[in-house]
Amino acid sequence: MPPVLETLDLTIRFGGHVAVDRVSCAFSAGTLTAIVGPNGAGKTTYFNLISGQLKATSGSVRLEGEDVTGLPAPLRTRRGLGRAFQLTQLFPNLSVLENVRLAVQARHGGALQLFSVWLDHKRWIEEAHAVLEAVHLGDKAQAPASSLPHGDQRKLEVALMMALDPKVYMFDEPTAGMSVDEVPVVLDLIRELKQRRDKTILLVEHKMDVVRELADRIIVLHNGQLLADGEPSVVMGLPVVQSAYMGTAAVEEA
Ligand SMILES: Nc1ncnc2c1ncn2[C@@H]1O[C@H](COP(=O)(O)OP(=O)(O)OP(=O)(O)O)[C@@H](O)[C@H]1O
Numbered sequence: 001m002p003p004v005l006e007t008l009d010l011t012i013r014f015g016g017h018v019a020v021d022r023v024s025c026a027f028s029a030g031t032l033t034a035i036v037g038p039n040g041a042g043k044t045t046y047f048n049l050i051s052g053q054l055k056a057t058s059g060s061v062r063l064e065g066e067d068v069t070g071l072p073a074p075l076r077t078r079r080g081l082g083r084a085f086q087l088t089q090l091f092p093n094l095s096v097l098e099n100v101r102l103a104v105q106a107r108h109g110g111a112l113q114l115f116s117v118w119l120d121h122k123r124w125i126e127e128a129h130a131v132l133e134a135v136h137l138g139d140k141a142q143a144p145a146s147s148l149p150h151g152d153q154r155k156l157e158v159a160l161m162m163a164l165d166p167k168v169y170m171f172d173e174p175t176a177g178m179s180v181d182e183v184p185v186v187l188d189l190i191r192e193l194k195q196r197r198d199k200t201i202l203l204v205e206h207k208m209d210v211v212r213e214l215a216d217r218i219i220v221l222h223n224g225q226l227l228a229d230g231e232p233s234v235v236m237g238l239p240v241v242q243s244a245y246m247g248t249a250a251v252e253e254a
Pocket residue numbers: 014019037038039040041042043044045046
């Protein structure tokens with residue numbers, strides 16, 4: 001099976017600094033790949049290049065075999081690249097439910113055929129409710145999105161991504177800033193997505209216990225370069241990874 005997502009020599013320079021340096025990597029459906037590396041290694045920048053938030057200096061991004069390097073972020077989203085929304089992309093004064101409903105509607109194309117609009121609207125709202133239940137935000141459905149505390153906002157980001165039902169899910173530290181009791185909700189969702197076997201999941205995560213439990217594969221970025229790539233047990237044991245990653249970031253995390 002051809003990879004769902006592929007980067008080929010993907011590179012971005014900021015002035016003289018090469019933040020992502022010729023990264024070639026392919027990602028297949030049914031696989032959760034954790035992207036790890038010390039602070040400043042280029043993980044988020046790599047995500048931004050894949051999702052289209054940043055424009056590559058050179059190299060390319062392919063989605064289902066098609067070159068999407070020239071496409072802006074919204075068109076990549078439409079092709080099935082799911083990146084957690086930033087809060088600035090929400091409608092802060094609309095309710096949590098309405099925000100998710102809009103994402104559901106966008107996925108269905110949102111065609112305004114008058115005879116079916118009422119029926120469709122009802123269906124979209126039902127779907128939005130189901131997504132909110134899945135992320136344990138059912139009781140906040142009517143709250144304005146802007147009023148949610150931080151942990152709930154992160155859950156809403158995941159809900160919006162799920163509502164779009166993308167082929168590729170990109171999670172950038174999805175549990176950062178969450179309280180201890182909120183973390184399992186998001187991890188359970190990621191686990192469920194993984195069990196569906198039809199999704200390609202990319203996860204940037206500093207918490208190594210989470211990585212060990214969820215990842216089928218780990219890639220290590222260091223100074224923008226792909227340092228290692230393989231099964232978690234193998235990659236975590238590589239001396240180069242021990243010194244480049246475990247020796248720095250893990251100590252900082254501890
Ligand atoms: N817009 C930008 N302009 C200039 N430099 C940038 C920009 N974005 C990122 N960088 C630099 O690129 C490098 C990679 O940053 P990036 O945020 O991708 O690292 P990271 O691996 O995600 O780090 P962390 O784990 O701390 O989130 C860093 O040196 C950062 O300062």
